[in-house]
Amino acid sequence: GVGYDTVDVDACTKQDVLAMITAGAVDRPVAEATVGWMIALTHQMLTKDRLVRTGRWDDRTQHMGCELRDRTLGVIGLGGIGQALIKLLEGFGMKSPIAYDPYLPDEQFQELNVRSVSLNELLSTADFVSIHAPLNDKTRGLIGRTELQQMKAEAYLINTARGGIVDEDALCEALKRRQIAGAALDCFDVEPVVEPHPLGELDNVLLAPHSIAWTDELFRDIGRTACQSMLDLSTGRRP
Numbered sequence: 001g002v003g004y005d006t007v008d009v010d011a012c013t014k015q016d017v018l019a020m021i022t023a024g025a026v027d028r029p030v031a032e033a034t035v036g037w038m039i040a041l042t043h044q045m046l047t048k049d050r051l052v053r054t055g056r057w058d059d060r061t062q063h064m065g066c067e068l069r070d071r072t073l074g075v076i077g078l079g080g081i082g083q084a085l086i087k088l089l090e091g092f093g094m095k096s097p098i099a100y101d102p103y104l105p106d107e108q109f110q111e112l113n114v115r116s117v118s119l120n121e122l123l124s125t126a127d128f129v130s131i132h133a134p135l136n137d138k139t140r141g142l143i144g145r146t147e148l149q150q151m152k153a154e155a156y157l158i159n160t161a162r163g164g165i166v167d168e169d170a171l172c173e174a175l176k177r178r179q180i181a182g183a184a185l186d187c188f189d190v191e192p193v194v195e196p197h198p199l200g201e202l203d204n205v206l207l208a209p210h211s212i213a214w215t216d217e218l219f220r221d222i223g224r225t226a227c228q229s230m231l232d233l234s235t236g237r238r239p
Helices: 009-014 027-042 045-053 057-062 080-092 106-112 119-125 145-150 168-176 216-234
Strands: 073-076 098-100 128-131 156-159 182-185 205-207
Touching: 027 045, 027 080, 027 128, 027 156, 027 182, 027 205, 027 216, 045 057, 073 080, 073 119, 098 119, 119 145, 145 168, 168 182
Parallel strands: 073 098, 073 128, 128 156, 156 182, 182 205
Antiparallel strands: none
């Protein structure tokens, strides 16, 4: 993949070991999974599935959904995955996307037709806050109690990046109080999750075991990219 927060890069450097990532291979599958979660959350697919399974057909009138149309996507971390997500959503009739990425040059925002905003403006404006940033000292705990309070009551938080970026206790509290409409998480502060997670008790949450984007195509492309990097290295080219 592309996350290397579990790798001691300093130790690799001291031992003259090259650390490589498979940039690009994860862009499409993670973006596609994020779109799927956006639709599943807004159309309340999990709840409606349970209505049928538990014989509560007539309760359907209590669970009205909404569309992606006319809503605003806010991306935290506008790298390859964030850019792929914006491209996939072009046909859904959403408003112009916004993004927070202090490392991306202004001209790239302009090329992508994405408005660059502060984190505070993104949180208060977006209907979907989708996290696609690496985990590091600057992003750890980036979304906590204060940030969640800035989000709109009808907004959704999606994290397909890394656990630790979102304060899970604060998120659980916000969801219980309906401060935000819902959330979807593919990653957690402590992995693997082998005991029932507190977020799993809530009906406005979708969870996955850090595998929401796992597809045949994903692992095919990761394998190809990793092999190409090793071939590049063996022939004296920069991977």
